[in-house]
Amino acid sequence: MISSGKMYVLRNLYHTTNITQKKEVQVMNNNANKCIECTVQQCAHHCDTANYCSLERIMVGTHEANPAMDQCTDCKSFRKK
Secondary structure, three states: OOOHHHHHHHHHHHHHHHHHHHHHHHHHHOOOEEEEEOOOOOEOOEOOOOOEEOOOOOOEEEOOOOOOOHHHEEEOOOOEO
C-alpha cells in the first residue's frame, strides 16, 4: 500500500511531467525550422504560425519494400496533436 505522502509525490511528479511536456510542445510549435517545410497541421511539431516543422531534424522512412514514388515515403517524426 502507498502512503499518502508517497501518493502526493507521485501525483505531483505526474502533474509536473504533463505540464513540462505540454510546454515543450508549445515552445516547439513557435520555433520554425526554415529548412523543413511542412503543411501537416495535425502534427504536434507543426508551427502554428507558418508551414514549417519545429524540430531540429526529422526522420523520413517508407512503408514499402521498394518505394517508387513520393507517396511511398513517410515522416517518421510525426506526432498527433
